[in-house]
Structure formats: C-alpha cells, structure tokens
Amino acid sequence: MKTLVQTEYTTADALVNELVRAGVEQVFGIVSIHNMPIYDAILREGSIHLVTARGESGAVNMADGYARATGKLGVVLTSTGTGAGNAAGSLVESWSAGVPVLHITGEVASPYLGTGRGYIHECKDQLSMMEGVCKRAYQLRKPEQMVPVIRNAIHEALKAPAGPVTVQIPIDYQSAIIPKSNLQEIESSVNTAPSETKIHFNKEVIDRITAAKRPVIWTGGGVISAEASNELKTLAETIGAAVITSQSGKGSIPEDHPLCIGHFASYKEVKELVKSSDLLISIGVRFRSNETTNWQVEVPKEHIAIDADLEAVNRNFDVTYGLVGDAKYILGQLLEALSEGNVSPDPHYMEEVESVRNQIRTHLRETLGPYEGFLDGMRRLLPKDAILVRDVTVQANVWGSRLFEIYEPRTSIHASGGGIGQGLPTAIGAQIGQKDKVVVLMAGDGGFMVNVGEMATASQEELPLIIILFDDAGYGVLRNIQDAAYGRRVAVDLLSPDFVKLAESMGFTAEKAGSSEEFVSELKAAVSRRKPSMIVVDMEKVGPMAKPFGGPPGAAEAFRPKKL
Template identity: 55%
Template sequence: MSKESAGATGSATYTVSDAIVEGLVGAGVTAAYGVVSIHNLPIYEAMERNGAIRIVPARGESGAVNMADAHARVSGGLGVAITSTGTGAGNAAGSLMEAWSAGTPVIHITGQVHSAFIGTGQGYIHDCKDQLGMLESVGKAAFRLGRPNEARAVISAAINTALTPPRGPVSIEIPIDVQTQACQGGPFFFESAHQISRDEHGLEDALELLKVARRPVIWAGGGAVSSGAGEEIAELAEKLCAPVITSQAGRGLMPENHPLCIGNFANFPEVSEFLQHCDLLLSVGVRFRSNETSAWRTRVPNIHIGIDADLRALNRNYGHSLFLHGDARGYLTAILSRLSGVPSVADDYRREIARVRDGVRTRLRKQLGPYETIMDAMRYALPRDAVIVRDVTVPSSAWGSRLLEIYQTRSSVHAAGGGIGQGLPMAIGAQIAAPDATVMLMVGDGGFLVNVGELATMAQENLPILIVLFDDGGYGVLRNIQENKYKRHIAVDLKSPDFVKLSESFGIETAVITSHAQFPAIFEQMVSKREPALIVIDMSEVGQMAEAFAGPPGV
C-alpha cells in the first residue's frame, strides 16, 4: 500500500528528517522515545514541526529502546526509539538484543557522523568504528540512509522489514549532513501484511490428524499473539478438548482461569510427564526456549503439527511431523471452519487435564509462604485488563510469570532474553501505549537500580504506574543459585539507596511493607488512586518464600 506525500509546502524546505517523521506517522506511530543529541537534532525538529508524535525524553538510550519495545508489545504496532551516534547507539545495543529476542517490531533511528568522515578514523565527535555492523549484529536488520532521495525507500523498507515475520528491531542510521538535506516528496510503500500462500495440502493433512487425536494438546506462543489468534486458540481448544500450554510470550492467549489453560508451566515435571502421554501436539508460534523446556529435556508427542510464520522454526528445537508455514490466525480459522466429526474426548482425559492444571498450581502455591497473600491481593485489586510488567526478580520468576493470572493478550510484558533491569522503562512504554490501563511493575531492588534514572521519565510524564519493588538487598535469583551450588555469595549483596526518599524526591507516593498482612489494603488503595506510586516490600521483614527459587530448570 502506498501513501502519498506532497513533500515541501510553502517556502519551507522539506528535508530528509521531515520525510522520516512523515513515514513514521503514516505507519501509525504516535510516540517516540529517545535521548536528544547534536547528531539527531534535525529529527527532533521535524517531529516538533509535524506535531503528531509524542516525544518522550528517556534518560538513557537503553531505556529508550526498552520503552519502544514495550510500546509495540502492548499496542500491537511499531515502537520507535531515537539515539545519537557512537556511544548513544552503543548504549542501545543490549535493549535491541532484547527486542530481537522477543520478536518486537521496533524502529531505531540513530545519527551518524558527517558523511565525509564515516570510517576514516579521524576522530570526528561521536565517531564509531563500524556502527552499522554493530547494529546489524544486535537486531533484525540495519540500513544507512546515505542519499536524500532514498529517504522514502529506506523508511518504507525498514518498517516493512520490522513488521514482516519473524518480526524484530530495525535500525536506520542517518549521517548528520543528510538529515538536513532537501528531498523529494512522493509515496511510501507499506505492506499491510506479509502474506504467505496457505499450504492447502498440508492443511488437509492437519485436519485428518486432528480428527483422530484422542489426547491432543496445544502449545501457543508469541507468534500466535502477533497474529491476533487468541480467540481462535480458545475456540479450537474447546472444540478438541485440548489443554493449552503457553510460553511466557503467549500468556493471555487463553484466559488463565479457563479450565483448559495449563499456562506457562511447560518446564514443570507434571506437565512434562503429561505431554509424553498425549498423542498429538499442535504448536502455534512457539520458540521452545531453553528456560521453558528444561533445556529441551521436556519431551513432546511424536505427532507434532507446527504453525509458524517463521520458516526457520521448522525442526528448530523439536521435530515436526507436519509444518504449516504462514499466518497462525489464518490457518486456525481455516481449521475451525473445516474441522468436523471430532470424536468425544474420554472423561478420564478431561479429569487428567484438570488434575495437571490444578496440581502444578497447588504445588507452586505451597512454595510461596507469605507471598501468596501478596499475589492474591494483586490479582484481586487489579482490573482484568491491567498490564503486568515483570522485571527479572525472584517473585516475578517464581510466581509472577505463572500464578499471577493474565486474562488477555498484550497485557503481560517480560524480558524475553532474561536480562535484568529492563522493567521500569518497559512499564513506561506500556503505560504510554495504553494510557487508560492500569500498569503494574514487579521489580527487585537490583533490577530497579539498573535503569533507575527512568524514574525521572516516569515522573516527568506523570504516568500512573504502580511499582511494586521487592527489596532483598541485591540479586536474589543469583544469590539463591550461588547458595545452592557454591555455598557462598559473590557480588550479589548490594547497597541500595533509601527508596522512599528517592521516590518522594520525584513527587511519587511511596509506602513500605514489612508484613504480608499490610499489603492488600495498601495495594488496593494505590490501585484506586491511579497516580504514580511505589510500594517497597522489605523482604527481610516479610520473610522468605517457603522454598527458595534458584532459577528455572535447565538454566
């Protein structure tokens, strides 16, 4: 689909930066996160002239990309981050890797030194040895916009690349001299979707396999979320009486209080044992990550139908007996319209599904100790459509990613690559993407301090994020791993600031919890206020979990 632009109007010069911004607006972008610099000032000027994009001043480039990443995950559209060249682009690299791991469509726009000095090693300010190579290595793709009249082609190609499965972050570097040069108007070319021809023969084979399955199971992931296939997953599960396992990224595809939703428990022994006695697996947009499969020790049925828009998913971690390459929602819709004559599932299979589903939840609950009260109070007070952002911390990893129920897609945000400290900026991007939603962040003191500067961004933007900070004096997950394996602690016990004073210095209301019994009333009050807030849970006072969490199996 092309989108026409008139180019320059009146006597003002229409520049490359104007074209870039116009292209972003044409693709539905409403917010951009970044750090202003001498090598991206023309782009900021163009955004201000255009007026359609909210400019969010992050305090660091890594945080800016995290914000853009979460914005895209929650909104279902593009995320946009803007950095400077050299060190600024380098600071963004780790967060671009996270967006790549999650398959998030992010457009990262960065400056570059003057065209005449690229690669000369003369020491031009903010120079970088091979910025384009670095950006290519940490994302899906990277482009250099080197000539003014390429602006429309480059922004169109970058956006289409980011949105084409497998989705991912795409960087565009623009030399500072090119950013201000005049360019021609004309169309942008945005593909509404990358359509892959449906395999009709494969579809018929899948239908025959599904019709004879007596113990089918569905495993759904982030690819199904990207496709918008939540309703189809639930409908097919009910039609087949097939339980649904989800990856971390697939949470919410089926409401987690549904009796057929096993959820994000694939690496639990009870689920692994259950899978071995199923006769058919239908996987939909699943990566089968190591930490979700006990380092691929989880065994799956011999008959495995896979649906994925990424051709490289074929036999990647588990073999497929049948692979359908294309859009998940399209295939599932076709299956539902043609699937008939499905035999009734035996009552003992229904009872087994309930036993497995309830069993893993009961076992995990017994490990929580005082945090069971905290978890239940969270779910009780939060609206069903609340967006729950989880940093890497003991409560998030142990129970927030499994027992704290999610009821719809795009309301669960986590670090897919497992990197600590990305939660706060992700919560900011999530809140701006969904301004009417309640956004809660679960974070530890160690992770919070990684990007603590973004607390200033949250305050400046007056975002009603509710932060629940679990303070255990350092890196709790790693401390537990060290304790279990080495019987000593190294570099995990950390000094923290006074979180109350820090938060209140930004005008953010703060409360401290020293007993699990205090939490429900305080949390419910904070949720109802819809204002920026921080609740610090002093874990040394509240107490430890009944069973220490030392990382997922296989890590």
C-alpha cells in the same frame, strides 16, 4: 501546539512524514547533536508526542513496551556511537521477543564514515553492531532515498516474524534539502488476499488431529502477535487439548480456563503430560532453553507446527507437519476443516488436564510462604485487563509469571531475553500506550537500579504507573543458586538506597510494606490514586519463602565443577 513552518523540505522531513503515514503517535528517545534535525522536524510537524527518556537503553525498552501493550509499531530515536551502543542491549530484548521496533539513529557525517579519523561519536562499524542486535539494519546511502528506505524498514519491522529494525542516517544527510517523493505502492490485482484463499490441508494433518486422544497445544507470542487468541481457545475446546503457554504466550488463552496449563512447561507433572500425549500442536512458540529445561522435554512423535517464520520449523524440536503463515488465518481454516469431520474430545483426558493444572498450582503455592497473600491481593485488587510487567526477580519468576492469572492478550510483559533492569522503562512504554489501564511493575532492587533514572520520565509524563519493588538488598536468584552450587556467595549483596525517599524525590508517592496486609492496603490506595506510585516490600521483615527459588531447573548443578 502551533505548527512551525520551514520552507525547505529535508531528509528529516521526509522521515517524519513517513512516520506519520505509518500512524506513529509516540517517539521515544534522547536528543543529540547527531539527531537534532529529526527532532526539529518532529516538532514542526506537530502530531507526534516525544517522550524524553534518561538513557538510550530505557528509550528502546519504552518503545518495546509500547509496542507489546498496543500491537503498534514502537519507534525510538537515539544518537550515534555510544548512544547507539547503549541502545543495543535493549534491542536484543526486542529481537528475542519479536517486537516491532523501529530504531532510528544518527551517524557521523558521510565523508568521515569508516575513516577512523576520530569524528565525534564515531564508532568503528556501527552498522555491523546494529545488524548483530536487530532483525535488519539499514544505512541511508543517499538522502533522496529516505522515503523508500524508511518505508521498507517499517514494513520489515512489522512483517511476521516481527522484530527491531535500525535505520542509521549520517548527520549531514538529515538536513539535506531533497525533492518530495510521492511513493505509491500498487498491489497487483492478480494477488488474492489471504482471507479469500482457502487452504487445502494435507489430509494427514486433519486425520491426525481428529484421531488424537491426548493432544497438547503449546502456544507462544506468535498467537498474540497474530491476534489469534479466539481461534486458539476454540481449537483447544474443539479437540479437548491441554494448552501450555510460553512466557511470551501468557494471555493467549484465559488462564482460568480449565484446559489452560499455563507457563509451567518445565515442571515435572507437565513434562509427563507432554511425554504421554499423542499429538503436539505448537503455535508461534520458540521453545526457549529455560522454558524446556534446555530442550529436555520429550515431545510426541506427531508434531504439527504453525509459525510465521519458515526458519522456526525443526529448529528445536522435530516437526511432522509444518504450516507456515499467519496463525489467525491458519487456525481459522483449520477449524473450518475440522468442523466437517468427526472430532470427539476424550472427557477423561480433559479431566486429567484439569487435574494436572490444579496440582502444579497447589504445589507452587506451597512454596510461597508469606508471599501467597501478596499474590492473592494483587489478583483481587487489580482489574482483569491490568497490564503486569515483570522484571527478572524472584517473585516475578516464581509466582508473577505463573500463578498470577492473565486473562487477555497484551496484558503480560516480561523480559524474554532474561536481561535484568528493563522492567521499569518497559512498563513506562506500556502505560503510555494504554493510559486508561492499570499498569503494574514487579521488580527487584538489584535490577531496578539499572534504569532507576527513568522514574523521572514516568513523573514527567504524569503516568499512573504502580511499582512494586521487592527489596532484599541483593541479587536474590543468584544468591540462592550460589548457595546450592557452592555453599558460599560472591558479588550478590548490594547496598540499597532508601527507596521511599528516592521515589518521593522523583515525584512518586511511596510507602513501605512489611507484611501482606500492609501491602494489600497500599496497593488498594495506589490503584485508586492514579498517580505515580511505589510500594517498597521489605523482604527481610516479610520473611523468606517457604522454599527458596533456585533458578531454572538444574541451574545449581550446571555451575558445579565437572568434566566436559
């Protein structure tokens, strides 16, 4: 592309130069009268690819998926007021999952901020709205401060614990002519790099790990963010520990490893294993309510927590020893300290761990009925490094997030905050970030319709995305919960469009499958095709699961009338 020249240097130019300096290659968003100068500056600079979403909500999810699949900063550019509000729900997901997303949004012209005079796209207090859904939110107060503000926002988004950061820029500031600022950050020579500093662990920490005979490691997304998967695997093997993963922690250890329990913390057999353990080591995990049966899991008294977030210590479970910092470095130093002692894993306990691992998988498989063939076909046909993105739907919750084995970090993506409909744009972002990988989305018809327009984005970007759509003409999870809680249903039945025709109109190759055999055949073709593809699973024709999925443990009971 020919580079376009502009004589004057503006606030928008300063912003784009900082994005380029930070290595940004993709920006997702929607152009507006309140961000047009920034779009023009991106065009003139010429090195950043702009992805035009069909809605601000989807644009944020795309930046989020891009960041999760690559480990890089995701950047999204939205409009003011309603546009920023549309982005807010998806920013909650990025905050919940700890994803580094930079959200740049416009604001009304500076003389009208907070006046309530009805300036177009005006919001009563946009900054407070953004602060409520982000790690941090900044307002540019002076055009000349663009460089330090945006650079600080990028640092904040990437700094552990990572999260979304909003910078809002009044429209009149974006085209303001400003002097170029050459801002150089100088690191003090007296500060020693972490990799050169040896941690002197409390002797009790090492002694406790060495003495443990039934240790459990519980890992979360923090392990993946810190790129500490190799250290985690080595620690588990060194001390003979069972490894439980959170939803976000899937892929932190290969799920075919005999010590990997996986994402089954709320299951009875795993609860018993944790209860009978003599040491818990948690690493970068939030212990979410739905993954701990509302924190009813009984953890051992001895609990070593490793986390980049100081505020995470003692937030959900009591911690005996807290190690705050980068997980990769702490685990590396911990392994070095353990190598100097006498660590002897209990082979009988390791056999018990493997037995529990196999037992829960066998029991869950027995509930799948005809969908067991779907699971096995997917794992057989998809490459080991394929990225599986899952929207909130029955099949994803039951087996996509548990029985489908994940072998590498950043190849499993799911909505940590539990919001439906974010899977499609998240998968688009992941595919843009990893164009050479196979990216597959599992979604249900109800959630899929929330952002269905983003199929056009996938086609426009010529992405080889594969969508597996489970169509049961409604909200399947809620149907099952209502059946169990009330014996009746309300607001859960939906009119499904002809998804095959819809997909074809959006530039996808689409087919319907009414059996596992048909599904496997279509999936094989889609993997080979490397073009936008959709497989619509006719769940009525396939038939029900052997055991209906009733949502998280205790869900039905929680909704029955009761005295508080």
